[in-house]
Amino acid sequence: MATITLKDLASKLNLSTATVSRALRDSYDIGAETKKRVKELAKELNFSPNPNASNLRSQSTKTIAIVIPEIANNFFALAINGIEEIAREKGYHVLIYLSHELHTKEVSILQHLLNGRVDGVLMSMASETENIDHINELIKNKIPLVFFDRVREDIDAAKIVTDDRFGGFSATKHLLERGCKKIAYLSLSSRLKNSIDRFNGYKDALIESALEFDSDNFIDCGNDNKHNFSLIYKLLTRKNNKVDGIFSASENLVLLTYQICKELNIKVPQQLKVITFSNSPTSSFLSPSLSTITQPAYDIGKEAASLLFKSIEKKKVDYSDVVKVLKSNLLIRNSSS
Amino acid sequence: MATITLKDLASKLNLSTATVSRALRDSYDIGAETKKRVKELAKELNFSPNPNASNLRSQSTKTIAIVIPEIANNFFALAINGIEEIAREKGYHVLIYLSHELHTKEVSILQHLLNGRVDGVLMSMASETENIDHINELIKNKIPLVFFDRVREDIDAAKIVTDDRFGGFSATKHLLERGCKKIAYLSLSSRLKNSIDRFNGYKDALIESALEFDSDNFIDCGNDNKHNFSLIYKLLTRKNNKVDGIFSASENLVLLTYQICKELNIKVPQQLKVITFSNSPTSSFLSPSLSTITQPAYDIGKEAASLLFKSIEKKKVDYSDVVKVLKSNLLIRNSSS
Numbered sequence A, B: 001m002a003t004i005t006l007k008d009l010a011s012k013l014n015l016s017t018a019t020v021s022r023a024l025r026d027s028y029d030i031g032a033e034t035k036k037r038v039k040e041l042a043k044e045l046n047f048s049p050n051p052n053a054s055n056l057r058s059q060s061t062k063t064i065a066i067v068i069p070e071i072a073n074n075f076f077a078l079a080i081n082g083i084e085e086i087a088r089e090k091g092y093h094v095l096i097y098l099s100h101e102l103h104t105k106e107v108s109i110l111q112h113l114l115n116g117r118v119d120g121v122l123m124s125m126a127s128e129t130e131n132i133d134h135i136n137e138l139i140k141n142k143i144p145l146v147f148f149d150r151v152r153e154d155i156d157a158a159k160i161v162t163d164d165r166f167g168g169f170s171a172t173k174h175l176l177e178r179g180c181k182k183i184a185y186l187s188l189s190s191r192l193k194n195s196i197d198r199f200n201g202y203k204d205a206l207i208e209s210a211l212e213f214d215s216d217n218f219i220d221c222g223n224d225n226k227h228n229f230s231l232i233y234k235l236l237t238r239k240n241n242k243v244d245g246i247f248s249a250s251e252n253l254v255l256l257t258y259q260i261c262k263e264l265n266i267k268v269p270q271q272l273k274v275i276t277f278s279n280s281p282t283s284s285f286l287s288p289s290l291s292t293i294t295q296p297a298y299d300i301g302k303e304a305a306s307l308l309f310k311s312i313e314k315k316k317v318d319y320s321d322v323v324k325v326l327k328s329n330l331l332i333r334n335s336s337s
Helices: A007-011 A017-024 A032-044 A074-090 A103-114 A133-140 A164-177 A194-206 A225-237 A251-263 A297-314 B005-014 B017-022 B033-043 B054-058 B074-090 B103-114 B131-142 B166-179 B193-208 B224-236 B251-264 B297-314
Strands: A063-068 A093-100 A120-123 A145-148 A158-162 A183-187 A218-220 A245-248 A273-277 A291-295 A323-326 A329-331 B063-068 B092-100 B120-123 B146-150 B158-162 B183-187 B218-220 B245-248 B272-278 B291-294 B323-326 B329-331
Touching: A007 A017, A007 A032, A017 A032, A063 A074, A063 A103, A063 A297, A063 B158, A074 A145, A074 A297, A093 A103, A093 B103, A093 B272, A103 B092, A133 A145, A145 A183, A158 A194, A158 A297, A164 A183, A164 A194, A164 A245, A164 A273, A164 A291, A164 A329, A183 A251, A218 B074, A218 B193, A225 A251, A245 A251, A251 A273, A297 A323, A297 B146, B005 B017, B005 B033, B017 B033, B017 B297, B063 B074, B063 B103, B063 B297, B074 B092, B074 B297, B092 B103, B103 B131, B120 B297, B131 B146, B146 B297, B158 B166, B158 B193, B158 B297, B166 B183, B166 B193, B166 B245, B166 B272, B166 B291, B166 B329, B183 B251, B218 B224, B224 B251, B245 B251, B251 B272, B297 B323
Parallel strands: A063 A093, A063 A120, A120 A145, A145 A158, A158 A323, A183 A218, A183 A245, A245 A273, A273 A291, B063 B092, B063 B120, B120 B146, B146 B158, B158 B323, B183 B218, B183 B245, B245 B272, B272 B291
Antiparallel strands: A093 B092, A291 A329, B291 B329
């Protein structure tokens, strides 16, 4: 007996193959009567779906989504290029969604993705996100998901990150070796693991040098640049307990620091040494040139995308035990010399 | 007589309303026989679509797409923020697609968008695009489309742009007023209207000063930074016909110029004055601080999105006669003083 195909069913029922396929999958947009007719005939003719026709059956979208907090950030620009290299090899389209660091926006994006418009999701969390129900919903729905850079420990998904703690340690140790005694830490967020790890690395270096951590030197910056400006301004104008070094978790915060130093006529590096996490190509052309801890952003993107495609292709969604840590680089320039 | 609704038709035909709606719109995924049945009954009962049921009828996706050439560019980052402000007000999702300046990639993205996955498209062209069949295909399919910044004159769509010719004129005039006699123009692309307009403004200023345009001073840069580096390097090391000023169409090219000047020990601004189109927040912190022509990127994004939503909401797709020109600003800093 010849194998019955979707096309045979469609022809016998006077329907399109797409309608038959959807009826068999109980799609919402096919009427009950049509579904009944299709299913009955399929049963009668002993139809079994062709396992090679997976594209039709699983409704593969050949599309992945990247959900990131912001776009004016060289780390994400490079990571996206890494992701797109892998996606291009696989013949996939890449959609980029911006959360603008907002929890509500992130929730709305993930809801939008729940309806199966993409085959997988690469994500870096918004700094304002506390409640992670929306992320757990995605995981519960078995949508392949890989986090890169910004993630929390209590999220049960694959993670590609940098050695943030070691990066924070190296940056702070470098400032200490250059003679700094009072170093402030500009935090990106007190919720994100990478910002916390950078802070822990900073504390490790202080402890190693037998220095005590002074909580006045933890500057809890956020997403409001006006607020960040006033926090850093306050730090650099305080009468007592003056700092002689700044380690920043984010390049945006260092630009504010440069601006304030210019206004206050504070000389970098003579009066204040500065180092930051950054992937900006302008670092070496700034005045003074900026010392950085630089993440392998492109490789992080590639690794995250490769893992996501493994998950998509094997239909094995759970890579939640995979945590890959890539090394960052210390690049010493004039701002800390 | 009571008005006949989609629901009535669906119930009489024993089909879902979605199937009836699609059949009436001649959707590809509905069988010929079903379409015939639906259309005949609709005609018989004198069914006319409810103009308020636009969501169902037009299958609104509540999503718009932005197609841009690159992400590591502050102009696009700001324009996207402007677009997202309007989209947020309208309750729309924004998908970002990157063409990476490649024609093939741009074609593939627009094909992906042709299947109705978004309600409208905002686009800035890849510099490598010559053949515009893919854009015309989108226009032919009546998908609302608004261009911003990068567009060609022969494309029949709405355009939100900057006064590039005047910007080029102001930048060049400024260098001439500071004593430059031999000014090179670093072109972004010889295909894009904005790069050509900037070049024409440059020529206007030379003519106004009774100087002749020297074709050796037109540096035809592209997307390959290695190639751009060698072109600028060649320009700055030539024995004869040395330049004393550079006007660049793009911030990326100026970073290469800074790098080469550092290597060759050319002093900016003493030996070479530099000005560029740029929206980078680092311009004032570079060494030396960088004079710029700055586009109202955020407003360009807002204007483009506002026009797109007009087109989406009125279902009037043809705004091809709309060309809106926004003013740029000349910001003089140390690189040209």
